[in-house]
Amino acid sequence: MSPIIDDLPQLPYAKRISPEAIANTAAKMAAAYNEGSSIRAEATGRSYGYVHRLLGDRDDVTFRSRGGATRKRTT
Numbered sequence: 396m397s398p399i400i401d402d403l404p405q406l407p408y409a410k411r412i413s414p415e416a417i418a419n420t421a422a423k424m425a426a427a428y429n430e431g432s433s434i435r436a437e438a439t440g441r442s443y444g445y446v447h448r449l450l451g452d453r454d455d456v457t458f459r460s461r462g463g464a465t466r467k468r469t470t
Contacts, residue, residue, distance in 0.1 A: 403427070405440045421449045425456045 403423050406412055424446060428434065434446050450456045 408440055417449070421453060425450060425453050428456055 403420060406416070406420060428450055434443055434450065451458070
């Protein structure tokens with residue numbers, strides 16, 4: 396895991412979260428995702444859909460295609 400993922404706060408499930416905490420966490424998740432981390436690796440205590448929606452609301456995140464990063468073929 397990347398150091399950014401290790402620093403993500405745990406967001407309590409089914410509890411209201413302050414807008415500041417959401418913005419802070421979303422920025423850290425976006426940085427981790429843009430570095431190559433998967434959405435599932437965003438261990439925040441929230442669902443995949445929640446994390447996907449948070450990342451989708453940000454302008455600095457472009458989703459990768461399904462299947463993860465592709466490897467270059469060496470010949």
